[in-house]
Amino acid sequence: MSTVEAHSGEDHGHHHKETFVTKYIFSQDHKMISKQYLITGLFMGIIGIAMSLLFRLQLAWPEQSFGVFEVLLGKWAPNGVMDPNVYLALVTIHGTIMVFFVLTAGLSGTFSNLLIPLQIGARDMASGLLNMISYWLFFLSSVIMVLSLFVEAGPAAAGWTIYPPLSALPQAQPGSGLGMTLWLVSMAIFIASSLLGSLNYIVTVINLRTKGMSMTRLPLTIWAFFITAVIGVVSFPVLLSAALLLIMDRSFGTSFFLSDIFIQGEVLHYQGGSPVLYEHLFWFLGHPEVYIVLLPALGITSEIIATNARKPIFGYRAMVASILAIAFLSTIVWGHHMFVSGMNPFLGSVFTFTTLLIAIPSAVKAFNYITTLWKGNLQLNPAMLFSIGLVSTFITGGLTGIILGDSTLDINVHDTYFVVAHFHLVMGISALYGLFAGVYHWFPKMFGRMLNKNLGYIHFWITAVSAYGVFFPMHFIGMAGLPRRYYTNTAFPYFDDLADINVLITLFALLAGAAQIVFLYNFIHSMFYGKPTEQNPWKSNTLEWTAPIKHIHGNWEGEIPHVHRWAYDYSKPGHEDDYVPQHIPLKKGEQELQH
């Protein structure tokens, strides 16, 4: 059904008979699409996390035989011993899947779709059709990425950044053959999906807000999703251009990124290209991508912390300003990934300056979260625990960014495990916590049932302890000079004394993996047998909780609620309840907070 109809009609949603296919598969309803994103994202997440456990086993007990390798890797683990090429493939696909498929599509795709129409008071996305196409392109790209795991020579193995010439030349490593072609095709489709989704989010937020929902009354979740979409539209096309040029170099003999190469006894014809150009193009997306992943998580956290602290989010205006500042700065810092790439050192100075500036809005956000907790009445639901956990890992991981963003200090820790520890904490774990927080908080909205809180607590505490257990010691092996992406460290006896740290890290990783099984069980079980939810289980102010529990096309029966106040009137003096939903008109003489 068309959106125009949905907006003009009073009797929306009832005059089309929906078939199984239009309701569950090719649905244009944002709520169904958000569920599709979540479930696809979780499925990809299982693959990505399982891969990390496999290579963690190899790192803790290098070149040892494991039955699980024989079963899962087959001929790529002769006698159960992992092959070095497969190690690199696992690292590569783990990164790709987690960054793009889980934390971009799975996180932003799920919650932007679910919450943008519901929280701004719209019947659906601006274009239901584009929204549906966006999901199915994402699905197609996921299928291609998974299929690439089964090609003869193995999947792409050049690291998730796929720097040429390694990724361009099948002679350089087996994964750079068909596996890399599929990787590039999958990513190109993924980018198309992401662009369609982002454009839709932007248009919807700008045009379809309900009466009274001014930009200064938008919940911070929506601000975060909106700005994330803008960053995506600005930067993803540049990655697409990099991918297309790489496809040209690989398949049509051009020399955008290649020059003067001698490999396997042969001088290749490439002349005049530069891999550094690829690095610029890649990181022009690659760095904003960090914020594409992180901002939605921070938006979700803002909403959950305020709701569960029963307090207004502290410094709403500053929070919006820091989202905008982070978004702007994120597009002019990409060079900090390239301090030792051979680019002009003067550029290094510029990028150091812009990079360290990002610490300012980030610090503002962290302090504002902490102040929001101060003198609150904290309802420590699982979603709240994950949100507090997010602030904790965001601080721990963000602080080491001060070292890595400093070109001088980057010289010696670049591409070591210090970097791995930094970005896993600040974007990997933090964004995952955001995803989990969102799922625990909005599961009742999505499925009409509650997740089991005790399983949620177990999930959180084991994950929280093991996340620090995995990534905190990693800083130390990085500072010792241990490079990342090494199949084993045994080739350097100098690193022998780090072996026991690697065992410790792997044990914590296995523990973290086990905790996710608890979550999966809770998720699937509660979907069918969970306790039916109340209308507004968390006593939240935002509009989605005024929509009926049972999903209907068009979101609200009758008129869409009008908005009379911002989203954070928690514990406002003069009101009996400790929350005042956005659609409640101001009392006589009540002042609205000015931002």
Place this chain on the structure above:
Amino acid sequence: MNIALVFTVLILVAISLWQITKIFELSQSKNENNQVANDNDNNLNGKLMFAFLLFIYGITIYSFWSYGDVFLPEAASEHGADYDQLMWISFAIILIVQTITQALLHYFAYKYRGKKGNKALFYADNDKLEMIWTVIPVIVLAGLILYGLYTWTDIMNVEENDEALVVELYAQQFNWKARYAGEDGVLGDANVRFLQDFDGRNLVGIDATDPNGFDDVVVQELHLPVGREVIFKMRSQDVLHSAYMPHFRAQMNCVPGMITEFAFTPTLTTEEMRQNPDMLAKVKKINKIRSENSKELVAKGEEALEPYEFDYMLLCNKICGASHYNMQMKIIVESKEDFEKWMEQQQTFAEVIQ
């Protein structure tokens, strides 16, 4: 043994899961079946938040205590001391901020854990407070940026001079070569097109028509004289590599099709570094581990590991293919006399192609 270990861990995990579930169940009143946190949940999880703060402090202290010795090993280059100082200053700032903010976050989560009947403070804005925590980071970061940029310019400013030793680092899957400029101090032109000349004896593709190349010396072990500036010119013949020399706080990518540069002055010879007390302790520790591992290997009928002796190393630090993890070259820093003696024994390019 590994499988046994993994199983033990899994069983322990299962037991702890079971136990934790029980604790949570016990903490809830019997006749309630609500999935929203109640006072008991808030109480328990608030206390756990405080415990978690202690855990974060604990793991920080434990990590520094037991792994502090591997953290930033002693620098062996002139700029290394400046690098280390900047690192320690940054680290001190980070640790202070980390300690304070984590304390506030988790303490508030504990202190203000919810209780039925309590009401939160309606506190939405405070411009003064926000100004404070915007301005303080600005000042601290401005200091760090200025200090960092000053050091960066100092390190990266490579100026050709007669005193410096010019060395080319040549990377290929999966080994390193080094080329010295010889007596004329000038590296001969080179390109991958020349690699097949002279039946493959032209290891780094020197252009035989350039007279500057004839006295060049190509070796597979990098020797450096102590106390003299070395200007490295990096090349790669196939994919990206990165020349990483952690003890000298030095790293630069090797990019096919272009020449990149890095320079430093070694300050400690290999022998001096071996006598460093920290290094002695480290090598002792490593050899203890190796001899234990050797016992296991011998029991399985395999060869024992050789005892370890410290050497500076050059590692590849940019993913470059299957044997990336083993792409290394030994670096020997020695006195000027030893270096010259060693150099005399090497064959020049002219001698090699004869």
